[in-house]
Amino acid sequence: MTNPCIVPYECENTEGSYICECSTGYERDEGNICRNIDECERNELSDENDNLCPETEKICSDTEGSYECVCNTGYEMKGTNCIDIDECLYNRCPPEYACVNSIGSYYCNCFDGFAFDTDTQHCLDLNECIHGNHICKDPLECVNNLGSYECRCKDGMKQVGLESCDDVNECFGILNNCHKNAYCTNSEASFQCECNKGYEGDGVTCDDIDECLQSDICPEHAICENSNGSYDCNCNGNPGYRVAKNGCVDIDECRDECYETTQRYNDRCHTCDSNADCINTIGSFECPCLTGFTGNGNGTCNDLDECDDIGSADTCDQHASCENTVGSFSCACDEGFIGDGLKCEDINECENDTHECADNADCTDSIGRLNFGKRNRHNFFVRPIFFSFQKSVLNP
Numbered sequence: 001m002t003n004p005c006i007v008p009y010e011c012e013n014t015e016g017s018y019i020c021e022c023s024t025g026y027e028r029d030e031g032n033i034c035r036n037i038d039e040c041e042r043n044e045l046s047d048e049n050d051n052l053c054p055e056t057e058k059i060c061s062d063t064e065g066s067y068e069c070v071c072n073t074g075y076e077m078k079g080t081n082c083i084d085i086d087e088c089l090y091n092r093c094p095p096e097y098a099c100v101n102s103i104g105s106y107y108c109n110c111f112d113g114f115a116f117d118t119d120t121q122h123c124l125d126l127n128e129c130i131h132g133n134h135i136c137k138d139p140l141e142c143v144n145n146l147g148s149y150e151c152r153c154k155d156g157m158k159q160v161g162l163e164s165c166d167d168v169n170e171c172f173g174i175l176n177n178c179h180k181n182a183y184c185t186n187s188e189a190s191f192q193c194e195c196n197k198g199y200e201g202d203g204v205t206c207d208d209i210d211e212c213l214q215s216d217i218c219p220e221h222a223i224c225e226n227s228n229g230s231y232d233c234n235c236n237g238n239p240g241y242r243v244a245k246n247g248c249v250d251i252d253e254c255r256d257e258c259y260e261t262t263q264r265y266n267d268r269c270h271t272c273d274s275n276a277d278c279i280n281t282i283g284s285f286e287c288p289c290l291t292g293f294t295g296n297g298n299g300t301c302n303d304l305d306e307c308d309d310i311g312s313a314d315t316c317d318q319h320a321s322c323e324n325t326v327g328s329f330s331c332a333c334d335e336g337f338i339g340d341g342l343k344c345e346d347i348n349e350c351e352n353d354t355h356e357c358a359d360n361a362d363c364t365d366s367i368g369r370l371n372f373g374k375r376n377r378h379n380f381f382v383r384p385i386f387f388s389f390q391k392s393v394l395n396p
Helices: 038-044 258-259
Strands: 008-016 017-022 026-028 034-037 058-063 066-071 076-077 083-084 096-104 105-110 114-117 122-125 141-145 146-153 158-159 165-167 182-187 190-195 199-201 207-209 224-229 230-234 239-244 247-248 279-281 284-286 319-327 330-334 337-339 344-346 387-389
Touching: 017 026, 038 058, 038 066, 066 076, 105 114, 190 199, 330 337
Parallel strands: none
Antiparallel strands: 008 017, 026 034, 058 066, 076 083, 096 105, 114 122, 141 146, 158 165, 182 190, 199 207, 224 230, 239 247, 279 284, 319 330, 330 387, 337 344
C-alpha cells in the first residue's frame, strides 16, 4: 500500500486508520496546513542561548524542513571548516587605496603619503612639506612629490654630502640662458644676464642699439655707420675729409705728396690735369687750367691756339706773324716793320737808306713794303727780319 500522505506530511498509523502529521521541520499554520519552520530565525528570536551554528565563521541558513550552517561572508568552505577569504587578492579597492585584509572581511586604506579627503571621498596626496611631516634640514629644502617627498638643494645649488649644499656657477658652460650678446654674473643660487654695451634688452634677449639715430653722435662732416653693438664715425663717406683726433678735417688734395709720390691719403688726391693749377677748397678742390690752356681742368686741359685771335690785345700785332707753341705763342714783326712782335712800327727805308730804289729813282716809303716776299699763315707778305719777341706765358 502506498503512503497516503505527501510531503511535507508524514503518515502516522492509528488503530484501523492513519493520520497525516507534519514532518519534522514543519508545523501547521492557522489553516491547518504544514508550513516550513525557519529554525534560524526562531533561534535568533529565542531567549535561549542555544546557537544552532556556534562557530563564528558560520551562519545559520534555513532549508526546506531543516537548516544548515554555512560559511559567513568573507569565508569559504575548505572541507568542513570555513577559512578566511583574502579579498585583497582580487583588487577590491580603488587604485589610490591600499587593500587591508581582515578576518572575514577587508578594508581600503590610503597609501602612505596620502590622506582621506572627506569632501571628495578619495585619497589625496599628503604634502609633507606643508604639514611638517618631513626630516629635511637647512640648507636642504623639502620638495613634495606624489605620495612622498625628498630633501634636496634649492635651484642653483648642488648637494655635497648628506646635509650640505654648494653654489653652482651657472655662468660656466650652458647652465644659463643669457643671450650671446650679454654677459652673465653669478650669484648665490642664481645668476643675472645683462646685455653688452651697444645692446638693449633683458639679457635673455638683446637687440642692437642703432646709435646713429641719436643726434650729434658724430662730429661735423662725419657720417655715422651703425654696426652690431657699436658704430663708426666715418669721414670717408664724406669726400674731402679725413679722420682726426677731434673729428673730420679737410683733406688738402693739392698738397705736395700728391705731386711728389704715388701714395694717396684715403684715395683723396686731386685729379687735375698736368696743365692745370690745383686749388684746395673746404671738402674739395678746383682745377683751373694754366694760362695758355683751355678745358675743365679736372682731367683735361688742351693747348690754347692764341694765333687764332691775331690782332687781339693778348696776341701779336696785326703787322706780325704768330707762331703757336704748347701753352704759349711767339710773335715776329713782318718785313718792313720793327718791334717786339706785340707792337710793330713801320720802317722808313727811304730815310735809313735801306731801300732798293735805283740811283735815278725817288724813294717813296710805303707801309711795310709788303709787295713781295712770302705769304705767312695770315696772308701777309713777310721777309725774315732780325727783330722778334717771345712772349712766355708758362708759370715759372
